[in-house]
Amino acid sequence: MTQSATSPELLPAIRLSNVCKSYGDHPVLKNIDAQVARGEVVVICGPSGSGKSTLIRTINRLEEISSGSITFDGQNIHAPMPTKALNLLRSRIGFVFQNFNLFPHLSVVDNVSMSPVRVKGVAPDVAYDKALRLLDRVGLADKAKAYPAQLSGGQQQRVAIARALAMEPPVMLFDEPTSALDPEMVGEVLAVMKSLAAEGMTMLCVTHEMGFARDVADRIWFIDAGEIIETAPPETFFNNPRHPRAQRFLADLRH
Amino acid sequence: MINDMIAIISDHWLLLLIGQYPNGPLGGLANTLILSALSIALAFPVSILFALARLSKWRMLRWPVTALVYITRGVPLLMLILWSYFLVPLLTGADVPSFVTMLTTLVVYQGAFLSEVVRGGIVALGHGQMEAAKALGHSYLGAMRFIILPQALYNMIPSIISTFVSTIKDTTLGYVINVPDLTFAANQVNNQLLTQPFQVFLILAIVYYAICWSLTQVANIIERRITRRRAGETRGPAVPAEPRPIALEQP
Ligand SMILES: Nc1ncnc2c1ncn2[C@@H]1O[C@H](COP(=O)(O)OP(=O)(O)OP(=O)(O)O)[C@@H](O)[C@H]1O
Ligand SMILES: [Mg+2]
Numbered sequence: 242m243t244q245s246a247t248s249p250e251l252l253p254a255i256r257l258s259n260v261c262k263s264y265g266d267h268p269v270l271k272n273i274d275a276q277v278a279r280g281e282v283v284v285i286c287g288p289s290g291s292g293k294s295t296l297i298r299t300i301n302r303l304e305e306i307s308s309g310s311i312t313f314d315g316q317n318i319h320a321p322m323p324t325k326a327l328n329l330l331r332s333r334i335g336f337v338f339q340n341f342n343l344f345p346h347l348s349v350v351d352n353v354s355m356s357p358v359r360v361k362g363v364a365p366d367v368a369y370d371k372a373l374r375l376l377d378r379v380g381l382a383d384k385a386k387a388y389p390a391q392l393s394g395g396q397q398q399r400v401a402i403a404r405a406l407a408m409e410p411p412v413m414l415f416d417e418p419t420s421a422l423d424p425e426m427v428g429e430v431l432a433v434m435k436s437l438a439a440e441g442m443t444m445l446c447v448t449h450e451m452g453f454a455r456d457v458a459d460r461i462w463f464i465d466a467g468e469i470i471e472t473a474p475p476e477t478f479f480n481n482p483r484h485p486r487a488q489r490f491l492a493d494l495r496h
Numbered sequence: 497m498i499n500d501m502i503a504i505i506s507d508h509w510l511l512l513l514i515g516q517y518p519n520g521p522l523g524g525l526a527n528t529l530i531l532s533a534l535s536i537a538l539a540f541p542v543s544i545l546f547a548l549a550r551l552s553k554w555r556m557l558r559w560p561v562t563a564l565v566y567i568t569r570g571v572p573l574l575m576l577i578l579w580s581y582f583l584v585p586l587l588t589g590a591d592v593p594s595f596v597t598m599l600t601t602l603v604v605y606q607g608a609f610l611s612e613v614v615r616g617g618i619v620a621l622g623h624g625q626m627e628a629a630k631a632l633g634h635s636y637l638g639a640m641r642f643i644i645l646p647q648a649l650y651n652m653i654p655s656i657i658s659t660f661v662s663t664i665k666d667t668t669l670g671y672v673i674n675v676p677d678l679t680f681a682a683n684q685v686n687n688q689l690l691t692q693p694f695q696v697f698l699i700l701a702i703v704y705y706a707i708c709w710s711l712t713q714v715a716n717i718i719e720r721r722i723t724r725r726r727a728g729e730t731r732g733p734a735v736p737a738e739p740r741p742i743a744l745e746q747p
Binding site: 301303324325328329331332333334335336338340342343344345346355356359360361404405408 | 624625627628630631632633634635636638642643646647650
């Protein structure tokens with residue numbers, strides 16, 4: 242094989258091949274085949290219970306899969322591996338939860354700087370400075386010493402994004418990052434995500450914010466009943482959805 | 497009667513305080529406190545290990561510890577003390593001092609009780625914290641150490657103190673295997689005086705009560721402080737409906 246054919250730059254960042262997952266005999270993901278290119282922003286949408294969270298959580302192996310494979314940087318995430326290797330892989334995939342899941346016993350800056358210190362062995366003062374810069378970037382430099390409980394939902398979610406970024410992941414996954422927020426706080430979180438996308442971050446994002454999808458996504462994956470039944474650039478998806486179920490989904494959204 | 501009691505104390509305070517020491521083993525109140533402190537100091541880490549074992553996905557770890565915890569919790573402490581007193585020397589052939597027998601039994605017994613509290617504290621945090629830690633690349637034990645246990649243990653401080661209180665009370669059972677503690681000393685005094693059992697054992701009760709009462713007060717103060725912090729959190733921003741861990745400021 243030539244150097245260029247295997248060069249990591251040319252591999253997709255994430256590739257899902259034939260991914261299936263069932264809970265008992267209830268299939269939740271059916272033959273998912275998809276890939277995310279480097280720097281691409283993918284928005285996953287679909288009806289409630291269609292398997293969006295399950296799909297995105299299999300990518301950093303918070304969920305196991307029943308069959309198929311998911312590669313990240315050419316490594317099969319679901320291959321048997323020592324837990325150390327899995328932890329290393331996970332540390333390179335940022336994940337933002339619907340419920341933020343900040344560490345309530347730590348101050349905001351400690352939330353952000355702790356994992357680089359404990360997981361990557363970064364020197365505490367270096368991690369601390371970096372955390373302050375990241376907090377500045379998400380607009381929360383003045384909250385560094387606060388505790389999560391003292392922040393609004395939108396602020397907490399921005400801290401959670403900073404916390405994920407502190408590990409310098411090449412890929413960020415978001416599972417409905419704005420669904421738990423009061424409407425007036427959605428914008429501040431989307432703005433941070435938008436700026437990330439503009440800087441070329443590879444992103445995979447489950448969201449119902451169709452405005453964000455339209456503006457920021459390179460591709461939409463529409464998932465229904467555990468299957469990706471349509472993938473298209475946003476203009477195509479929103480203006481000319483091919484699949485009847487995608488049409489119905491979009492029609493329901495407009496109401 | 498008060499005069500009798502004052503007389504007893506002024507005649508026998510040294511025996512009640514330190515037992516026969518330095519002519520015999522250390523005893524009395526000093527030994528009671530040392531036994532209690534050692535028990536809780538060892539039972540605490542043991543309870544964390546038990547709790548982690550019970551939450552482990554490895555059956556080899558989970559099952560024996562679960563059985564141990566169930567048995568320990570289902571048997572009177574006195575039985576356990578007598579068992580270790582008579583069985584351990586039989587099994588090991590070694591002559592174990594009664595203080596060590598008592599200490600070991602108390603550690604296992606209180607460790608089992610406390611492990612249920614620790615386990616409850618960990619489970620009450622919900623999955624979110626562990627998932628967030630994993631997603632950042634923390635190992636299971638790293639997540640436990642830096643994220644889960646600090647929260648769970650902080651919430652447990654009042655339970656830990658009340659376990660300390662019951663440990664102090666439990667040390668009195670050492671009497672049956674001749675651990676020279678405060679109860680033992682009081683009984684020696686009673687055997688010397690013969691005529692004033694009520695006064696002697698009232699002194700004993702008052703001393704235990706004073707120690708346990710003070711500790712309970714400390715527990716109450718801490719509990720109120722934690723409750724206030726929790727209340728402070730619910731006044732905060734709207735949070736999702738999922739069970740949420742307790743927010744705290746740096747202790
Ligand atoms: N732990 C579980 N055990 C059994 N079934 C589950 C479990 N988690 C999810 N499911 C089922 O899997 C399916 C997909 O769930 P998932 O949470 O991925 O959907 P979703 O698209 O994220 O939905 P939502 O928009 O409501 O978040 C649902 O039918 C759900 O009931
Ligand atoms: Mg979901």
